[in-house]
Amino acid sequence: MAPEVFGGGNKLLHNVIGGIGVIEGNGGLLRVGLPWQSVHDGKNYRHQPLRLSVCIEAPRGAIADVLSRHDNVRALFDNGWLHLFALDEEGYMA
Numbered sequence: 001m002a003p004e005v006f007g008g009g010n011k012l013l014h015n016v017i018g019g020i021g022v023i024e025g026n027g028g029l030l031r032v033g034l035p036w037q038s039v040h041d042g043k044n045y046r047h048q049p050l051r052l053s054v055c056i057e058a059p060r061g062a063i064a065d066v067l068s069r070h071d072n073v074r075a076l077f078d079n080g081w082l083h084l085f086a087l088d089e090e091g092y093m094a
Helices: 060-069 071-078
Strands: 014-017 021-024 052-057 082-087
Touching: 060 071, 060 082, 071 082
Parallel strands: 052 082
Antiparallel strands: 014 021
């Protein structure tokens, strides 16, 4: 992750914009990520930033079929932005 690029910046200066993100101070780029303080205290990491993990209970073939028809969604998993787990009929995660 790159919180300095994709994060929310410094939460002390946040101004909420449209309920979808924040800007720092009275201007700048819209930031939609978590504030840096969510993972770092200024000296050390408090926890490692994590990507979203998605668990779907469905046959693997059906999941693959959906992903094959939606390139943008598949790219999120292929490029490591999201992690996909499938729960099979016996309740096992794969």
